Amino acid sequence: MQQAIKDIVIVGGGTAGWMSAAALATILNGRYNIRVVESDDIGIVGVGEATIPMIQRFNTVVGIDENEFMRETMGTFKLGVEFVNWGRQGDRYMHGFGRLGQDLATVPFDQYWQKMRQLGKAAPLEQYSITRMAAKANKFMPPNFEVRNSPLGDIVYAYHFDASLYARYLRKLCEQRGVVRTEGKIVQVQQREGDGYVEAVVLENGTRIAGDLFIDCSGFRGLLIEQTLKTGFEDWSHWLPSDRALAVPCESVTPLTPYTRATSHKAGWQWRIPLQHRIGNGHVFCSKYISEDEAASVLLANLDGKPLADPRLIKFTTGRRKQAWNRNVVAVGLASGFLEPIESTSIHLIQSAIQRLIDFFPDRGFNEVDIAEYNRQSQFEYERIRDFIILHYHLNQRTDSEFWKACAAMEIPETLKHKLDLYRAHGRVVRIDNELFSEVGWIQVLEGQNAPIEGYHPLVDVQSEGDIHEYLESVRDVIGKCVEVIPDHAAYVAKHCMAP
Ligand code: FAD
Secondary structure (H helix, E strand, O other): OOOOOEEEEEEEEOOOHHOOOOOOHHOOOOEEHHHHHOOOOOOOOOOOOEEEHHHHHHHHHHOOHHHHHHHOOOOOOEEEEEEOOOOOOOOEEEEEOOOOOOEOOEEOOHHHHHHHHHOOOOHHHHOHHHHHHHHHEEEOOOOOOOOOHHHHHHOOOOHHHHHHHHHHHHHHHHOOOOEEEEEEEEEEEEOOOOOEEEEEEOOOOOEEOOOOOOEEEOOOHHHHHHHHOOOOOOEEEOOOOOOEEEEEEEEOOOOOOOEEEEEEOOOOEEEEEEOOOOOEEEEEEEOOOOOOHHHHHHHHOOHHHHHHHHOOEEEOOOOOEOOOOEOOEEOOOOHHEEOOOHHHHHHHHHHHHHHHHHOOOOOOOOOOHHHHHHHHHHHHHHHHHHHHHHHHHHHHOOOOOOHHHHHOOOOOOHHHHHHHHHHHHHOOOOOOOOOOOOOHHHHHHHHHHHOOOOOHHHHHHHHEEEEEEEHHHHHHHHHHHHHOOOOHHHHHHHHHHHOO
C-alpha cells in the first residue's frame, strides 16, 4: 500500500482511543483527518485508575494543565504502591517512585545499604526514599528543584483518576482540536481483496467509514486486529493465572492516601485507589482457586468505606497480541494485550504504543521493515513488564493457600530467572535496553518480598564501615527533615485540584 495516508480511523473511545486521538491530533497538527468511532451501547471497560510517572510526559506533549486535569478527573496524587501480605502474611512494603538515597561514587546507593543490612546495621530501605516516606506520612508536593541537592527535588509522582472522566476530558480536548467523533456500533469490517488491508468499517445504521490507517482501540474484543485479521494471541496465563476481576467503588475515608494499595488475598489480590469523590477497589483473582461469589465476599469484606454499587465482573486472559501492528491496523490498549494492574502499566502501554506509532508513522504508506521493528519493540516491552509482574506472584513465601504455593513453585521465564540469579549473587539488577522498570523498582520488590541474596557489590568494601554508616544516616536524616515540610496530601489536593 504505497500511498500517502490521509484518513485515520480510531475504533473505540475508551482511554486508549481518546489518548491516541489526543496525541495524534496534537502532534500531526491538522495534517490528517482523525475520527473516533465509539458505541455508547457497548461502553468502555471503565477501570484503569492508577498510573505511573511517565503519564506526565503524555500530558505535557498533549498540553494538559495539571490542576485542570486533576479537577476534571477527580484525581489524586500517587507516590507508589503499597504491597500488603505479598512476601509473607503480615509483610508490608512500598514500591515508591524515584530514586533511593544519593549515589556515592560508582556503586549504587542500595549496595551500601545492602552491606549494612546484611550486617544488621541498616534502617528499613524505605527510610532512604523521599517519596516512600512522604507517602507513608500522607503528604504530597511536586518536586522543588530550587533547593540545591535536596531530596525535595527527587519527588516523582503519578496520578489516580476516574477513568470514565478521563476519557470524557480527553474527548473534549480532541474535539477542540478537530477530531471528529462518530457514535455507533460497527457491525461489519470491509477488507481489500488480495492483501486483506482494512478499507472501511460499517455501522449498524449503514454508515460506511473508510480510512487509510486504522487504530484498533476496541478493547478486549480486538475488533479489527483479532476478529477481522486473526492476528493471534500469546496466552501467558500459565505464568499469570488470574483471569477475573471484580470492581466496586466505595465511599471515601480519611486520610487521603497518596498511593495505591495492593493487598494479596487467598487466590489473588485487591487494589485500592483513592480518588477525590470515592475509592476505587477491585479484586483480581484466579477462578481455578476461588469462586466468583467468594471473591465478591472477600472484596466487600475488605473495603474501607460503604460500597457505592454492586461488584462488576470483568473476565480477561493475560497475554499479548502476536503482532500489535498487522497490515494497516495498529492495536492500542486492551486490543493489543493485557497485563494485570499490579504495577499500573496498561495506560503506560497505551502511551508508549502511541509514541512508537509516531516514531514509525507510515506517512507515505506501509513498510514491512518499520512494521516488524514496531512489533519487535512492542513484544520486548510487554515481555519485560510481564517478568516484573510475575516476580510479584512468584516471589512469595506464603504457605496458607494452594494458589500462592503454586505461584512460588511455577516455572518462570528464563529472562526473569536470569535477573533473580544476578540479584542473588551480588544484589545486582541489570536493566536491559530501555525496559520500563528501573533497577530501583526491581530492588524494592525483590527486597520487599524477601528475595534470596548472598552478597553485595565487592567495591562497597572500598569504603570503611564507619563511613558507610555515617553516609546512610546523613541521607536518612535529610529525608526525614524534608518530609516535615511537605504539605498534607488532602490539603494539597483541596488547594490545587478541586473546583472552588
Ligand atoms: P475499552 O475501555 O474497553 O474501550 C473500548 C472502546 O471500543 C469503547 O469505546 C467501545 O464502545 C468501543 N467498541 C468496541 N466494540 C465496538 C464496536 N463494535 N463498535 C463501536 N465501538 C466499539 N490500567 C492502568 O493503567 N491502571 C490501572 O489501575 C488499571 N486497572 C485495571 C483493572 C482491570 C480489572 C482491568 C481489566 C484493566 C485495568 N487497567 C488499568 C487497564 C485499563 O483499564 C485499560 O488499559 C484502559 O482502560 C484502556 O481500555 P481500552 O480503551 O483499550 O478499552
